[in-house]
Amino acid sequence: MPRPVPWIPAVLYGAVLAGGVYHALMIGPGFGLRTAAFAALLCTLAALDGRAWRIPAGAVFALRVVLLGAVAALDTSGLSRVLFVLVPFLGFLAFGPAVGMWLGAGCVALLAGAFTARVPDWEVRAEYIADLLMFSLGVVLALATAAVAVREQRARGRLEGTLAQVAQLSAARERNRLAREIHDSLGHHLTAIGIQLEKAEAFASLDPEGSARAVAHARWSAGRALDEVRASVRTLGPESEAEPVGLSRTLADLVHHLDGGAHRISLDVSGTERRPLLVLYRAAQEGLTNACRHSGASAIDVTVRYDDDGARLCVTDNGRGLGGAEEGFGLAGLRERVRLADGTVDLRSSDRGTVLTVGVPW
Numbered sequence: 001m002p003r004p005v006p007w008i009p010a011v012l013y014g015a016v017l018a019g020g021v022y023h024a025l026m027i028g029p030g031f032g033l034r035t036a037a038f039a040a041l042l043c044t045l046a047a048l049d050g051r052a053w054r055i056p057a058g059a060v061f062a063l064r065v066v067l068l069g070a071v072a073a074l075d076t077s078g079l080s081r082v083l084f085v086l087v088p089f090l091g092f093l094a095f096g097p098a099v100g101m102w103l104g105a106g107c108v109a110l111l112a113g114a115f116t117a118r119v120p121d122w123e124v125r126a127e128y129i130a131d132l133l134m135f136s137l138g139v140v141l142a143l144a145t146a147a148v149a150v151r152e153q154r155a156r157g158r159l160e161g162t163l164a165q166v167a168q169l170s171a172a173r174e175r176n177r178l179a180r181e182i183h184d185s186l187g188h189h190l191t192a193i194g195i196q197l198e199k200a201e202a203f204a205s206l207d208p209e210g211s212a213r214a215v216a217h218a219r220w221s222a223g224r225a226l227d228e229v230r231a232s233v234r235t236l237g238p239e240s241e242a243e244p245v246g247l248s249r250t251l252a253d254l255v256h257h258l259d260g261g262a263h264r265i266s267l268d269v270s271g272t273e274r275r276p277l278l279v280l281y282r283a284a285q286e287g288l289t290n291a292c293r294h295s296g297a298s299a300i301d302v303t304v305r306y307d308d309d310g311a312r313l314c315v316t317d318n319g320r321g322l323g324g325a326e327e328g329f330g331l332a333g334l335r336e337r338v339r340l341a342d343g344t345v346d347l348r349s350s351d352r353g354t355v356l357t358v359g360v361p362w
Contacts, residue, residue, distance in 0.1 A: 008145065009049045009086055016071075016080050017042045023077035038074040041067055057094045064090060081111065085138040092146035100146060104139040111135055189225035191289045192258050193218045199262075210261065217257045224257075247277050247311070248304065251284055255302060258288055264300060265292075271306025274362050279341045280304070280313045283358040286330045287315030295319025295354060310343075310361035321349040334358075 017039055024035040045067050048060070065087060072080045084107050092100025112132060115122040122128040196218035200211040248269045259265040265288065284302060291300045297319030305312045331347065338345045343360035 008089065008142075010046055012083055012086060013042050013046045016075070016083055019079040020075050020077050023079070028076040034074050034076070038071060038076075038080075041071045041074065045071070061090060061094050081135070082138065084111070085135070085142040088139055089142035089146050092143055093150065097143075097147060100143055104143055107139060108132070108136050189221045191293050192221040193225075195258070195292055196221065213261055220257050246273065247280055248273055250276075250281055251302065251304065254281075254284065254288070258292065264298060265302065266300070267302045267304075269304045269306075271304075271311075273306050273311070277311055277341075277360055279337045279343065279360055280311055280358060282337060283313050283334055283345075283356065284315060286334050287313075287356040289330070290356075291315065291317035291319060291354065295321065297353065310359060312357065312359040314358075315356045316353065318353040321351050321354050 020038055020042075021031065021035060024031055024038075028035075045064065048064060048067070068080075068083050068087065071083065087107050088100045088104035091103040115128050115132065119125070119128060196214040200214035200218070203211045203214070251269070252267060255265050255267045288300065288302070291297045295317050297317035300315065300317045303314045303316075305314075335345050338358055338360065341360045343358060346355075346357040348355045
């Protein structure tokens, strides 16, 4: 992870370099070997901060402190002592707030000790008192800047982590939705095709007309499956964008082709439909697929009731029931669909048949 506010050391290095060179040229002894070494060490510090190192952070920090001391020793203007505010700043970033605060206090104490050793009676001279106070203020501001930068970086990291989790959850939800669409639409039609082809094969010699009718129904299911796959690819949006036009009509069409003239499936619709409901259509597909393919039912009743509160679908068969088997992906996906539509699912099964009831509000 990149270090926060990397521009602060660079700005200080540039300011001290400009001030030191100006002092050497205009006030001091001129641009000699000492000033050149001073400038070279500042450039070395800038290069050291400008890249990531594989050596331990403590070694890099110690090298910075040594270079800062060398720069201060070579500077003829005295401006370079401002660079020592970087010691607690970099220590805070590298080792944490406790180390940064101790380093800040140490730098202030070191400057006071240097004044004591070199300047007699400095504690009563306004310019040195002002220098110490300004340096102390610089240390405090450096520590505050480091603390704010670290908090901001952590907050950014948490935000990026949250956004990544949201993206993963959104992708997982979309994958689940597409999986439900594939199972509920394509899976149903493939089951219907299988049923009709089995019927066509069984009655090919006994009832050629019925066999041809079963093949036609299988062909219709294949076409419908292809249409639904194309619709899903086109929209890839909310379920409401792919809802069929008229639940009653599509259910009648579904029952007609799935039953294939066997009069095994009956459909009863009452009330006024206010809007298409894809979730009930998928529920009917799931119930009919299970009843036709797995239960061995000889009679299947599909009823739809519309009222002021919503719509209710009931699929009843006289098959062998679930037999204690666990619900498969289709029923689990159906429950999720209905939950998202604020509806209810009730499934009751015994050895005398299964009743699937789904209700959704308008």
